[in-house]
Amino acid sequence: MRQGNCTLTKAEMVAAIQRDVGLSASGALAIAEGILAQMAEALERGESVKIMQFGTFALLDKRARIGRNPRSGEAHTVSARRVVTFRPSEALKSRVARPLPNAADK
Structure with missing residues (x-):
């Protein structure tokens, strides 16, 4: 079990797909990359990505602001941008x- 400040990497996702589904490394990599590519393309088109029992990735347009x-305390303009949010x-x-x-043990 992962604990602490760990990061789940794409390589770990591929290994989990390979282990749990029984695919080759290249097949598991193709699945992981395909899923991530579909999510990125949908977000690029301005669509939300909803994964049942997990959450929703959506876009938020932020206006330019000071x-x-x-x-230094110096003022500058922060440009308008689009950000990805997760709910x-x-x-x-x-x-x-x-x-x-074991939270009580610490």
Whole structure:
């Protein structure tokens, strides 16, 4: 079980697909890359990506605004941009909210 400040990498996703589905490494890599490519293409088109029991990736258009450099306090314009947001499903929220094992031991 992963704990702490770990990052799930694409290589780990491919290994999990390979192990759980029984595909070759190249087949598992093709599946992982295909899923990620479809998600990216949908977001590029301005569509949301909803994965049941996981969450929704959506786009948020932010307007241009005046920002400040935290070091110097100097004002500058932050350009308008589009950002990807993620809203977890209730099922994912429930899984994440479970207490950590041995949390009382730390």
